[in-house]
Amino acid sequence: MSLASFFQPRSIALVGATERAGSVGLAIWENLRGFAGTVYPVNAKRAEVCGVRAYPSIAALPEVPELVVIVTPAPTVTALVEEAGAAGVRAVVVISAGFKETGAEGTRLEAEVLAAARKHGVRLIGPNCLGLMNPHAGLNATFASSRALPGRVAFLSQSGALCTAILDWSHDQYVGFSAFVSTGAMADVGWGDLIRYFGEDPHTSSIVIYMESVGADAAAFLAAARAVAAQKPIVVIKVGRTAEASRVAASHTGALTGSDAVLDAALRQSGVLRVDTIEELFDMAEVLAKQPLPTGRRLGIVTNAGGPGALATDALVLGQGLLAELSAQSMAALNAVLPQSWSHNNPVDVLGDADAARFAQALRIVAGDPGVDGVLAILTPQAMTQPTEIAREVAQIAAGFGKPLLASWMGAQCVQEGRGVLNAAGVPTYDYPDEAAHAFVRMREHRIRLTLLSETLNAHAEDDDVELPLVGDMIDAVLKSGRTLMNEQEAKQLLSVAGIPIVETRIAYTEDAAVEAAEAIGYPVVLKLLSSTITHKSDCGGVQLNLMNAAAVQQAWRLIRDNVTHVHGLAAFDGVTVQRMMTQKGVELILGASTDAQFGPVLLFGAGGTLVEVLKDHVLALPPLNHALARRWVEQTRISKVLHGVRAQPAVDLSALDAVLVKFARLLQHERRIVELDINPLLATADGVVALDARVLLRSGL
Incomplete structure (x- = not known):
């Protein structure tokens, strides 16, 4: 209805x-x-x-x-x-x-x-x-x-x-x-x-939401947002963003995610702009409905006072925007129309005695520069300033602009009429220039979110016909055995049938079997605890690295057994897994998933290894993904700079990483019996990507 x-x-x-x-x-x-x-x-x-x-x-x-x-x-x-x-x-x-x-x-x-x-x-x-x-x-x-x-x-x-x-x-x-x-x-x-x-x-023209909870049907909210956000801006303020989920999850991923962080990821991929204040809620609804979105993050600033220009610059750069670098042609044109003592840089300070004609000439030059993605006009009411006349000139320029144009007419009564002229022309006005610069940054953010929305819709369309019958069979077998926690070998096999590369891994129930497996794989090797009950192997001495010969393997097997037995009892020790010790240089990552009560599967990517909780370099996403979404997801992390190569370390195979992320998202999208899944570390090298360890927790009854 x-x-x-x-x-x-x-x-x-x-x-x-x-x-x-x-x-x-x-x-x-x-x-x-x-x-x-x-x-x-x-x-x-x-x-x-x-x-x-x-x-x-x-x-x-x-x-x-x-x-x-x-x-x-x-x-x-x-x-x-x-x-x-x-x-x-x-x-x-x-x-x-x-x-x-x-x-x-x-x-x-x-x-x-x-x-x-x-x-x-x-x-x-x-x-x-x-x-x-x-x-x-x-x-x-x-x-x-x-x-x-x-x-x-x-x-x-x-x-x-x-x-x-x-x-x-x-x-x-x-x-x-x-x-x-x-x-x-x-x-x-x-x-x-x-x-x-x-x-x-x-x-x-725009929809603004004050949200205390997503409600009972988060899927309906996201589907509606994806259907509408590209045509009409949706701006949300969500209270309670510091309250995180109280449950303690066994997985790294579950421990690192919180309900507000999940909502952030969901809004980002659905084209919804999230803001922090009520004032910003309505400001952004207005500016997004009135002005075109910037194609980039380079802002040109025209001002009649240096201080306000500096304020705007700080807000711009702190918000990840860029101060536009004016072309040589623009600089020459500005030199021709401005006094000798103008700032000779961006922000373009046209000086306090600028009349309407001078201000307008400078604004047109800056606006026309191909290296400028948007323009902020700042006016302070000095003795010789013409606030209303300058506003009329700015309004005329805005009529045929094509780039976002914002204004900060600073003051009160003497600039009131000028603000009215600008607002009537569809040019949003701000009391202070830092607020205007922040609005430009938000506009750029909204454009990025609309791009993510487009790719999310593409990913949903591409994902419609995917089936993973072998994965379902493996999960059935584990659940029928009465277990919900896969052992390492089962978890890696699950990844393999889902198309995610894994390191060769063999099970050894005895010392001799461990030596035999190590010699078949080739030294050096790693031994890890095989257990159907213990979640994190390293916490109980269940991982032994860089084993170079048979004697080392035998000693490691006994050490793992004794460590686990001492803490958890012999029943927790099923044996060990043996895998090659990776000597190739690479970057250790974490790729995980947990289940959010409202949004379903949530994916986590970031810097991995034993210090994952300390580094806290991770970002969330919701499935499905395509290659474009996967790449944007990776680029949100600090570790992404390392993935592109630093000093003597070569760049990793980013295309292979994208492919693994897409397949991982597909696995979680289509197999809802997976409650938690951790790949840590996921090793990314110049030759590809491989899962070195995995943990999978299931649920029955679905």
């Missing part, structure tokens, strides 16, 4: 409408009076509300209302939703509180309400919400003290209290909305539903 009945209803019933002063029912009734359609008060105890005939029930109404708003106590809501659904209502907003936010009894009530809604095909917003507004339709179904101005931003929030604060702020800042939605508990209608609706809404 479309959500149009929520935002463009022809008729509304307010259940719980009342004249009682200070009540939610009265506040919503008064706000609904501006609605052009029919509004019916429903109150079993009153014949009329504020002079309008009231009805005792939904069934008693003269027509089936398109939207029902409920403000009665929580215990009454289930029956009311049942009644509405039976009457043919398909859209209900539950303002009432007293549900899962209150504990077990409230959770039970909420489940009953949802069951009643689904029984009749009713869509439900809430419960425990402020309500919703559509300023373009004159609809204000909230108990807020003010109404939203019409505009082109859809604002979605889990916090009703924040909604009222934003409303108050928006009037002061002249920010308008296509819709204003308090989502409440999101028992039914969630982020995915709302994003898809406003993605098609002609009044909406």
Whole structure:
């Protein structure tokens, strides 16, 4: 069902409408009076509300209302939703509180309400919400003290209290909305539903979200974001980003990932821009809707004062942007129109006595430089400055620009008119130049995210027909044996059938068998504990390196057995694995996966080896991947610089690494019985990539 009945209803019933002063029912009734359609008060105890005939029930109404708003106590809501659904209502907003936010009894009530809604095909917003507004339709179904101005931003929030604060702020800042939605508990209608609706809404240019949780259906949220973000900017602020998952995972990957880090990765690949402040939330919604995205990160700055230019430069560089290097032609052109004492560099300081013509000439030259991806115009109100006249010149330049153009008109009353001119021309203005430079960096980040989104959509399309039957057979065999932890040999075989290269590994249950395996493989070799119960072999002396002969192998076998037996008992010792000691120079990496409760499989890549938790150089991604996504994923790490070659160490085979990452992601995407998977180390060399160790934890029942 479309959500149009929520935002463009022809008729509304307010259940719980009342004249009682200070009540939610009265506040919503008064706000609904501006609605052009029919509004019916429903109150079993009153014949009329504020002079309008009231009805005792939904069934008693003269027509089936398109939207029902409920403000009665929580215990009454289930029956009311049942009644509405039976009457043919398909859209209900539950303002009432007293549900899962209150504990077990409230959770039970909420489940009953949802069951009643689904029984009749009713869509439900809430419960425990402020309500919703559509300023373009004159609809204000909230108990807020003010109404939203019409505009082109859809604002979605889990916090009703924040909604009222934003409303108050928006009037002061002249920010308008296509819709204003308090989502409440999101028992039914969630982020995915709302994003898809406003993605098609002609009044909406951008979608901004205040998020406290992803909700019950993270997959629907991501799918909707991927479908909409390329056409309309989606900007999110998510609170609680410092709270990490409390469970202690046995794998390196599980221990290194946290719910907020996973959300970050999900948003990055879905084209959603995440910001840190409420002010930035609306700033970016505005600038992304008004200005083209930069093709690169090189910013040109034109200013009439040196200090503000330096402030902008600091913010730009700290945000990973670049100060554009002006061409020789641009420098010559600037020399021809500016006084001798101009800065002769970027930022281009046109000096404090610059009139509108000088400022405009410099701006046109900088904007036209092919090495400039965007321009920031900064003005400070000095005695001879013409803020409004210069703003008019900048507005004219913006009309045929094609690159992002931002402005910082610093000051208050004397620059107010100039800001209005710029804003009317679609040029976003900022109080301070560092804020404007930061906005440019965010614009560049958004372009990168849209590129990642495009590749993510390609990866999903390429991944549709993949099957891994041999992997499934191997997992079946382990689970049928009553185990969920694969031993090292099984884990490596799993990787091998998934197309990931592994180092040759043999099992040895005795000393003699270990020597025989070592001589077949060739010295030097490595011996590792083989166990179906122990997770990290090195923690209990279960790894012996660089064994050069049979005597060393025998001694290592006995040492591993004794170490493990001393700590865990003989039952934890199944034998050892024998593999070649890799002497070729390479880079030790970690490639892992764990299962997030909301997002499913999450992939981790970064610097590996025994110091993986200390180095903390890792990044997350969600499957599936293609080669382009894999390469961008790798480039987010610090270790990527080493992979390209440093000093005497050659570059690794990056194409082979990309291929392994794609196959690894495919394995996790299609075999959901893998709970955790670690490859540490994954050795990357100039000749290829090989897994030296692996650990796989499974789950049954799927």
